Amino acid sequence: MKRPLLWLLWGWMATVIVAAFHWAPLAEGFLGQSSRILFFHVPMAWVSFVAFMVAGVRSLAYLAGRRTERRDQAAAAAIEIGLLFALLATVTGAIWARIMWNSWWNWDPRQASIVVALLFYAAYLALRAAVADREARGRLCAAYATLGLVVAPFFYFVLPRLGFTLHPEAVINAQGKVEVEPRMLVVLLASSAGFTALFFWMHQLRTRLALREARLLEGSD
């Protein structure tokens, strides 16, 4: 990413943080300041989903088109970063659950489904480690991540709705209506956009690093 763009991203994220704590109002029905975690928790969960979809799309391109090292590494990098964000979403969720429900963890459908998503993509890394040959690894991992393209939406959007949940309504609820105070919505959208840009920046760095590592390991190419 070009330097001015990077500065813009930093400025944007700083503004989002300040706005989240000082400009956005508190949501009703939440204990203390706890609703403010929404501005970070929701974008993190969103970015993890975006990351897994990016991995799926790059993997599909790898399988259907030219099988380049770059596509393979880009998919792996997206999953690594996606796992990081999914973990952060899980931890922020647990912190909030401790405040609101007085317990870190209680297998709410949403907690259960993010754990399933985490395990699904952690297994991708296990698969990567278990296949030595580069060609076979690329092919098998790409097939698995492509499978993720169809099952991850299920983990994120269907599984959480099976069964009774205490989790607050998703921002866009089942009726497709947005029921959030306008200022909260602005901060939430700005934060989501910022985190998404942050992801693409991290992803680009990680992919470049992985490609260089692979080249170094192989010797000059």
Place this chain on the structure above:
Amino acid sequence: MPVARLAFEGLSRRFDRLVVLDRVSGKVESGGLFAVRGPNGSGKSTLLRCLAGLLAPDRGRVVAVEDGRALANDERRRRVGLLAPDIAFYDELSVSENLELVARLRGLPPASGRAVAERLGLPAARPWRALSSGMRQRLRWAFAVLHRPRLLLLDEPFQNLDDDGERIARALLDEHLENGGLAVAASPVSLPLPRISGELRLDR
């Protein structure tokens, strides 16, 4: 115009950091035999697996043409006849059951393999697990030629065969070449081979 043609250009393949094939090329047409020579570990089997479509090369390409039509990778894998030391059959099934299975998978009448199996002197009722290494090699020959392929890929074709077995195998190879087929044969020693039209020497 030849009925069949096989060409490979600039094939490279490595396993981890070990370079097994480094930009090798060659071509062969109907009636010809391409000999691949080299010591153990020089990449002969890897080359044949790439030609068969069982292994993707890191770089380079393979072009197989039958009746003026280029074969796609998946198609080539099913159309070639490959004989390789690491091909094995089902332990629990007899020679004839294994060949019947292959015929069915290839969409041929179940008894297609019977004639060649008899010619090779294979014990029809004996299971794979109870075959001697020479008989196993004979069954590999039957597997490779059962569907009358145009492209025959032979990795160590006469390994473990007794005099009788080698004579039959050589006759099968001759007939294949006479009928307009082509062959690629890999062997470590300077084994005499018929109708050599091209040769590739590999080093470790």
Place this chain on the structure above:
Amino acid sequence: MSSGWTAEAAAVFAKDWRAERRARHAVATLVLFAITTLVIASLALGPIGATPGERSDVASALLWILLLFAAAAGLPRVFVHEEESHTATVLRLAARPSAVFAGKLAWVASLLALLEAVATPLALALFDLPVASPGRLVLALGAGGAGLAAATTLLAAIVAQGRGATTLFAALAFPLLVPLAVLAVAATRAALGGGDAGGVLVQLFLYDSTIMVAGFLLFPVIWAP
């Protein structure tokens, strides 16, 4: 999908059954595992003391835990054995990938159906359970078994090409099978207790068709370069 394709798939399926009849690896292991688990569980829990509702809850969960673990223990073999004994090369050279997948899927599904046919009546007898809706029970077992077969066949093909296939299989299978298990348990419980399970069954069928379509599309690239 020509009749030739069907014959190829049938040949793979028939080959596996024929080899199984002579060696009896899979069926004996799976059935013994099922019987042992059920007997231990029913001995430990006992029919007395729990209400029929509680017992049917426990039995439906136990039945699917058993099927899942039996699948994880016995089914990776369907491809691992082919790779280890180098017979996979014969299949790769002679058959179309989709026919191999179909044949293997049918073989795994038939094994699971057999296992269900042994384990379900046994579970019902040991836990002394009435069945409110036998038709629904068959549907739940069928839909759950089909999903389990599709997922395990696909994943077995993947792990067979890696190191430490059994451990890797557990890692890959768990996240994919948890949602299936949740749905299958709910459908089974409803069939036993007489609750409404229409919605769950529809979701099960959706899961099955998703994994099967994904399996047929992805298997060719998993199977060969």
